Amino acid sequence: MFSYLAHRRACYAKQQERRDRIQSLSPVYQAPLTSIEKNILSKPVADIVSSVQSGSLKPSDILRAYGKAALKAHAATNCLTEICIPEAEEWAKNCNTKGPLAGMPVSLKDEHAIEGFDATVGYSAWVGKKMKKDSALVRLLRAAGAVPYVKTNVPITMLSFECANEVFGTTTNPHGKDFAPGGSSGGEAALLACGGSRIGVGSDVAGSVRIPSHYSGTYTIKSSSYRFLKSGNAHSSIPGEEGVPVSLSPMTRTLEDLETFWKAVMSMKPWEYDHAVLPIPWRDLDLSNQKGLRWGVMWDDGVAAPSPACHRALHTVAKTLEARGHKVISITPPSPYEGLKLAALLLMADGCKCCIEPIRTGEFNDPGVVEALAMFRTPRIIKKLYAWYLRYIKRDPLYADLVEVWSEKTVPEYLALVSQREAYRERWYEFMNEQDLDFVLTVPNSLPAVPHGGMKEGWKACGYTFLWNLLDYTAGIMPVTHVDRVRDALGAFKPRNAIEAGQYRMYNADKMHGLPVGVQVVGRRLQEEKVLEGMKIIQNLLREDGNAYVPLDLMD
Known part of the structure; x- marks a missing residue:
């Protein structure tokens, strides 16, 4: 009985916290998207980064557009968990405007550790256990100029191709509310498919970035283990599991953005942020003219x-x-x-x-x-x-x-x-x-x-x-x-x-x-x-x- 009551209290508290954070945002985030903001949302990541590097586009303006879009996607699919937008406003003001991801908002699956925010992955017992420091990936993203701004929903246990838990509720597929968006990176795929993000990161141990991309119509490449950063995420449903290696991997709205994101992360030498990453720089290939594949x-x-x-x-x-x-x-x-x-x-x-x-x-x-x-x-x-x-x-x-x-x-x-x-x-x-x-x-x-x-x-x-x-x-x-x-x-x-x-x-x-x-x-x-x-x-x-x-x- 006491365990059940604690569960219900934690779920109510977390959902109320999410509502309060959304309602406390500046009224600008509740306003309709302007034509300028729609134009920002339509730009490939490479163009946005280039505009920030040249000074023609401000990171705060980009964040405002993606913050609005993310909230709109959330209203349609219930895809968000942690709303980091107020903190992201400060991060955007001070981001590295010369980095390979300068000013670009990045969404993250709920398991990713951002200092000061929960990573419940759908367990009510983990509500209120704020992360004490950023994961290796988040530290690299910040150094590259990126701006983490929201985290996204997962199924409890993260061992499902659906996306439901009692802490945050059920995420729906943007293409049909009666269907799942995939799992376990389902909230990430729903957000990307709606246009509330262009680039994000999920994880995959049995299809958890690939099935959401298939179900929701987005792009991903599941990396081999130790090619992409994964250290520093304190909460896992199967800690220490190595029989089938888990891989953290980028997810994007377009294939062009997927290439940009992979190259940007690898250009930052991720092995200098994460002890487990193999020191393999990005190797440029061009197979477009090869017919003998x-x-x-x-x-x-x-x-x-x-x-x-x-x-x-x-x-x-x-x-x-x-x-x-x-x-x-x-x-x-x-x-x-x-x-x-x-x-x-x-x-x-x-x-x-x-x-x-x-x-x-x-x-x-x-x-x-x-x-x-x-x-x-x-x-x-x-x-x-x-x-x-x-x-x-x-x-x-x-x-x-x-x-x-x-x-x-x-x-x-x-x-x-x-x-x-x-x-x-x-x-x-x-x-x-x-x-x-x-x-x-x-x-x-x-x-x-x-x-x-x-x-x-x-x-x-x-x-x-x-x-x-x-x-x-x-x-x-x-x-x-x-x-x-x-x-x-x-x-x-x-x-x-x-x-x-x-x-x-x-x-x-x-x-x-x-x-x-x-x-x-x-x-x-x-x-x-x-x-x-x-x-x-x-x-x-x-x-x-x-x-x-x-x-x-x-x-x-």
């Missing part, structure tokens, strides 16, 4: 086949590349299902104990995590019997295999999994060499954005993104098209397993009409520059064909 297409991960909408987006990209002389081949790589199984067992080797430890009595938990916990808590003998039933009665050996091994691991069992991970990575290394692949193309997920509550069914179907975390490969997401209720209608379909059946119970092209659909571009480990070039090739070819993706604009 080899693109391997993974059409199906063997677990959940891409829905018609997602398959169409991938097919469009593959055929566009092929028509321009690129070598596009269908591939059958080392078992993606095996990768999903290994990644899941490694990430949740503790039986989900760490991620639920801060949750108070009666506090909401993500439906997918609830399902995972139920499986962990089921006695092993019951799981064995259920697996037998799935395997021999339901004829579903794939799901039976997952159920049978779903248990908390001992240290020797965990180390054995790490050894299996390394052997699996070796198989992929050999496969990529044998096929001489420059890139792998695949869908980000079998579905477009799921309806709220969809992780109860969809939490197991994360293999298209989770695989690349296990391998520590670089993986980018770019929006390509939108769901079309006619072209993407589902015909006769017989699910191959329980995971696929759960996914397809949610697919409805009519209700999903207009939602963004992305494609995933994958490179090898530490190939962020090359993946960016691959994404640029695809975008330029789609533009030439008149198929360029048009971002959502809620600022008119």
Whole structure:
């Protein structure tokens, strides 16, 4: 009872604090956007930075435009957590106007540590625990001239493709309020998609920057571990987890801004701010005139086949590349299902104990995590019997295999999994060499954005993104098209397993009409520059064909 009451008090206090901070802002932030401010919002990051460096644009004016836009996006989607705008006004006045991000507002996922602000990541128990110092990333951003101004919502535990918690509420997809914006960097994607930010930073351990970009229509490149800064963020749902390395990564509204942001951060020598970052400067590449690039297409991960909408987006990209002389081949790589199984067992080797430890009595938990916990808590003998039933009665050996091994691991069992991970990575290394692949193309997920509550069914179907975390490969997401209720209608379909059946119970092209659909571009480990070039090739070819993706604009 006392735990529940403390939970309710913390949620009320935090929501009231957010309301008070918004209401206490200067009235200028509540006024409509002016034509000058709309012009600022329309400028690429590179142009804004150049204008600040030349003195033709003031950082305070830029902050005012983005502050207004962020509040408008928040009113539409409930995407913000911490409102740092009053402090940001001072930061803007004193920012480095000669830096590579001079005067540019930057939004941050809630987990990022900004001195004096909470980083609750949706746990009511962490309300009021102000960060005592900036993270390595925030310190670098300030040195580069950037201005952090808002933080964005996440799902409780940060282990979901949805974006809901009781501290801040549910964030909705800008393209359809009945759908999730993705997770765990869902608030970041919603803010970017609305135009309330142009550049931000999320984190990814199973798809947490890529799925939001796919669901909401934004751009990202999940870095390999230790390429981008991540030290100094005190709060994590699985502290110390290394079996599947987490990567902090930029998220942006446009591909051009993604390139600008990556180059700006790397120009600041991030290894001088974060002990964990590898000292690898940005390596400029230009692949625009190379026709001999080899693109391997993974059409199906063997677990959940891409829905018609997602398959169409991938097919469009593959055929566009092929028509321009690129070598596009269908591939059958080392078992993606095996990768999903290994990644899941490694990430949740503790039986989900760490991620639920801060949750108070009666506090909401993500439906997918609830399902995972139920499986962990089921006695092993019951799981064995259920697996037998799935395997021999339901004829579903794939799901039976997952159920049978779903248990908390001992240290020797965990180390054995790490050894299996390394052997699996070796198989992929050999496969990529044998096929001489420059890139792998695949869908980000079998579905477009799921309806709220969809992780109860969809939490197991994360293999298209989770695989690349296990391998520590670089993986980018770019929006390509939108769901079309006619072209993407589902015909006769017989699910191959329980995971696929759960996914397809949610697919409805009519209700999903207009939602963004992305494609995933994958490179090898530490190939962020090359993946960016691959994404640029695809975008330029789609533009030439008149198929360029048009971002959502809620600022008119």
